[in-house]
Amino acid sequence: MTRNPDPAAPGIRLCGTHGIAQSVLFDADIALGAAEWTCLLGPSGVGKSTVLRLIAGLDTGGAFDGTITASDAAPIEGRLGYMAQSDLLMPWLSVMDNVVIGAKLRGEAPDHARARSLLDRVGLRAHADKTPAALSGGMRQRAALARVLMEDRPIVLLDEPFSALDAGTRADMQELAAEVLHGKTVLLVTHDPAEAARLGHQILVMSAQEATPWPAPSTPPIRAIEAPDTLACQSALLAHLREVQAA
Numbered sequence: 001m002t003r004n005p006d007p008a009a010p011g012i013r014l015c016g017t018h019g020i021a022q023s024v025l026f027d028a029d030i031a032l033g034a035a036e037w038t039c040l041l042g043p044s045g046v047g048k049s050t051v052l053r054l055i056a057g058l059d060t061g062g063a064f065d066g067t068i069t070a071s072d073a074a075p076i077e078g079r080l081g082y083m084a085q086s087d088l089l090m091p092w093l094s095v096m097d098n099v100v101i102g103a104k105l106r107g108e109a110p111d112h113a114r115a116r117s118l119l120d121r122v123g124l125r126a127h128a129d130k131t132p133a134a135l136s137g138g139m140r141q142r143a144a145l146a147r148v149l150m151e152d153r154p155i156v157l158l159d160e161p162f163s164a165l166d167a168g169t170r171a172d173m174q175e176l177a178a179e180v181l182h183g184k185t186v187l188l189v190t191h192d193p194a195e196a197a198r199l200g201h202q203i204l205v206m207s208a209q210e211a212t213p214w215p216a217p218s219t220p221p222i223r224a225i226e227a228p229d230t231l232a233c234q235s236a237l238l239a240h241l242r243e244v245q246a247a
């Protein structure tokens with residue numbers, strides 16, 4: 001399915017220094033292309049989730065000295081979808097009610113038909129009436145994915161959204177997210193070089209101090225897993241990540 005970019009999807013730039021307890025976590029200049037997927041990788045603890053939380057306007061436990069701006073100069077607040085590393089599902093609500101919670105909180109009538117369709121696409125149609133406690137970790141992650149896709153925001157931040165999924169389901173959910181979020185400005189944090197090689201228009205690798213671009217394949221995403229340029233990017237990126245880890 002071909003869809004045009006969301007005209008409301010801006011580029012985003014985060015430029016500045018983030019510190020925690022008097023020490024600098026990172027000093028970065030990160031630019032997300034408008035209506036593109038940017039994949040952010042790097043060793044554990046380097047600050048990837050912190051970048052997402054800063055863009056989302058959430059507390060990070062530290063202080064940021066810099067700017068976070070959208071290319072259309074409009075506020076980022078209010079046009080952003082965020083999927084955290086932990087699923088953040090409301091334990092007392094059903095899966096369906098979790099997926100439509102955004103509309104309910106805004107006092108809007110939820111679009112249950114779209115929610116059902118998304119639950120179908122993430123393989124949870126038969127589980128819509130269950131509470132999160134009755135789901136496996138991977139099922140909860142798919143419910144959280146359905147919730148962020150439901151929001152249909154022009155800017156979407158995804159923190160390891162496929163990490164709890166088996167390999168086949170992960171590939172399916174990557175394809176679903178690429179389809180539904182086509183034309184949105186997406187920042188995806190991942191530890192998986194294969195995922196970045198498949199999904200990224202742009203790939204960034206965070207080291208202890210900064211985020212540097214890594215060449216993504218020249219073909220447009222989403223790319224076939226077995227395509228030579230996907231595999232070449234994946235293996236070179238893995239080698240690079242191991243060097244960054246060791247540094």
Ligand SMILES: Nc1ncnc2c1ncn2[C@@H]1O[C@H](COP(=O)(O)OP(=O)(O)OP(=O)(O)O)[C@@H](O)[C@H]1O
Binds near residue numbers: 047
């Ligand atoms: N609320 C907080 N208060 C204090 N320190 C924090 C807080 N959240 C994160 N940190 C610290 O900030 C650093 C970066 O954390 P962050 O979660 O951004 O890393 P990450 O690169 O996303 O790691 P991972 O790949 O393991 O998810 C870590 O050293 C972490 O301990």
